Amino acid sequence: MSEQIAFSQVSFSYGTKPILDSFDFFVEKGEFVSLIGPSGIGKSTLFQLAAGLLQPGSGDIRIGKEAVEKRLGKIGYMPQRDLLMPWRTVVENAALPLEIQGMAKRDAQQKVRDELPRYGLQDWADAYPGELSGGMRQRVSFLRALLFGSKIMLLDEPFSALDGITRLEMQEWLLQMWQETGSTMIMITHDIDEAILMANRVILLSGVPITQPFELSVPIEYPRTTASRNLAEFLTVREQIWQLLRQAVRDQGQLQGNGGKAYG
Numbered sequence: 001m002s003e004q005i006a007f008s009q010v011s012f013s014y015g016t017k018p019i020l021d022s023f024d025f026f027v028e029k030g031e032f033v034s035l036i037g038p039s040g041i042g043k044s045t046l047f048q049l050a051a052g053l054l055q056p057g058s059g060d061i062r063i064g065k066e067a068v069e070k071r072l073g074k075i076g077y078m079p080q081r082d083l084l085m086p087w088r089t090v091v092e093n094a095a096l097p098l099e100i101q102g103m104a105k106r107d108a109q110q111k112v113r114d115e116l117p118r119y120g121l122q123d124w125a126d127a128y129p130g131e132l133s134g135g136m137r138q139r140v141s142f143l144r145a146l147l148f149g150s151k152i153m154l155l156d157e158p159f160s161a162l163d164g165i166t167r168l169e170m171q172e173w174l175l176q177m178w179q180e181t182g183s184t185m186i187m188i189t190h191d192i193d194e195a196i197l198m199a200n201r202v203i204l205l206s207g208v209p210i211t212q213p214f215e216l217s218v219p220i221e222y223p224r225t226t227a228s229r230n231l232a233e234f235l236t237v238r239e240q241i242w243q244l245l246r247q248a249v250r251d252q253g254q255l256q257g258n259g260g261k262a263y264g
């Protein structure tokens with residue numbers, strides 16, 4: 001395996017508020033990494049740095065072997081809310097990146113139609129976002145992010161707005177998509193079980209500013225399903241994360257003077 005995205009000694013502040021300090025982080029090609037950490041610690045900021053929406057104060061961010069400043073467009077970014085355009089149909093929404101890249105509208109839309117069965121959306125090609133369920137909207141959003149042509153996907157709490165059952169279905173669906181596409185995925189989640197179920201490694205962000213992340217490998221073979229949560233290895237990793245997270249919240253609370261009520 002080779003590193004596909006790497007932060008090296010990255011520091012970043014919003015004005016005088018430091019978020020990252022000499023931060024090292026890497027994800028290998030084809031890995032699935034979950035990021036977890038107290039609320040407000042800087043997870044979304046990390047994604048914005050990775051996507052090139054923000055630039056580090058110092059240090060560098062490499063994609064493959066290159067230090068890339070213009071990362072926008074090299075990385076697929078799926079935000080918490082799907083941001084689909086309500087006036088465009090499923091096909092028109094998902095075809096947008098291809099059209100932006102210069103593909104003729106008709107070809108772009110055909111390519112999307114060819115993809116829709118994998119997403120369970122073949123009967124919804126000409127529907128508008130308002131007619132879709134939350135899970136369907138997220139699948140359209142995922143397809144659109146993937147069609148930006150990137151093999152690296154940043155998923156910022158992609159399932160947080162979904163009901164429990166849809167969320168479980170989407171977790172299994174995403175695992176399958178990850179294995180089929182071979183993409184590198186980095187996912188922020190507040191849900192510890194979700195973090196473990198999906199990932200090769202769970203990275204816990206802590207400290208104000210964040211310096212060295214903790215990481216835990218998940219020693220469970222793929223393919224995984226929601227039933228993998230019952231495995232002894234799963235429960236062991238969950239307990240370890242809980243311990244670390246509790247400590248991280250306590251530390252953050254002490255540093256920020258809010259009594260440690262930061263997670264959630």
Ligand SMILES: Nc1ncnc2c1ncn2[C@@H]1O[C@H](COP(=O)(O)OP(=O)(O)OP(=O)(O)O)[C@@H](O)[C@H]1O
Nearest residue numbers: 014015017019037038039040041042043044045046
């Ligand atoms: N544009 C900004 N200017 C100044 N401060 C900001 C800005 N964006 C975020 N912050 C602050 O930086 C810190 C980190 O924010 P960020 O959104 O990255 O955290 P997070 O870990 O993703 O939080 P959550 O889990 O609640 O989504 C927070 O204290 C937030 O208030």
